């Protein structure tokens with residue numbers, strides 16, 4: 001199992017779209033994929049046309065009661081892709097349980113105990129640095145940071161990279177990250193300038209390609225599907241395929257299972 005957390009403390013930068021699009025790429029290759037919706041607004045759950053979860057199920061039950069992945073995962077319309085849904089109850093976790101012992105590492109503990117259940121786990125996170133994002137970062141093998149090219153969004157990336165530095169102080173192996181430029185409009189000078197500024201500030205961590213503005217993302221989520229399953233030929237879906245190929249080369253190799261070693 002490898003876990004990819006999609007995070008940015010800035011809102012509206014394409015986190016949920018990136019989570020779903022990358023997961024769809026992994027599922028298209030025939031791998032077993034689990035989405036974990038850690039945003040109480042449940043955009044990921046809703047964009048797959050699914051009901052939100054209450055406190056007896058979904059991500060709240062996962063983190064509050066440490067139930068197993070298989071008890072909580074539901075199938076989606078995409079073959080090979082399950083989801084642990086979110087809902088408003090998840091917001092109360094931050095308020096009521098953030099000081100519970102080991103709260104920041106619950107997702108990591110559960111995933112380690114059930115590492116054979118899925119090949120990939122993709123965690124979507126809210127745009128706030130709280131116990132939900134901390135769970136995703138603690139569990140992650142790699143972090144994807146989507147950002148729009150504008151100055152305010154770039155400021156958000158700087159904040160996120162500082163958060164990763166903090167997380168890395170308590171990790172034996174640093175957590176790798178990839179910064180992804182989203183909503184890129186090639187007709188505008190400001191998109192190009194923003195991309196160049198990201199490149200100057202973040203160098204090799206910046207994916208050297210971009211996700212273009214594509215209105216079809218919105219249409220796809222209103223149909224409850226990843227864009228690649230509505231219109232595989234769209235520019236947006238093709239860009240995420242490219243990003244997935246790039247990430248596959250950057251991700252740490254998964255540890256061999258004991259059976260493979262023997």
Ligand SMILES: Nc1ncnc2c1ncn2[C@@H]1O[C@H](COP(=O)(O)OP(=O)(O)OP(=O)(O)O)[C@@H](O)[C@H]1O
Nearest residue numbers: 011012013014015016017127183212213214217218
């Ligand atoms: N490349 C794109 N081009 C055009 N629209 C996009 C693109 N990526 C995402 N969108 C649309 O923009 C909106 C915001 O995207 P998304 O929900 O993925 O952002 P987010 O970072 O998860 O937001 P939040 O911080 O609120 O969780 C959605 O309606 C989505 O369909």
Ligand SMILES: [Mg+2]
Nearest residue numbers: 015016039043
């Ligand atoms: Mg979102």
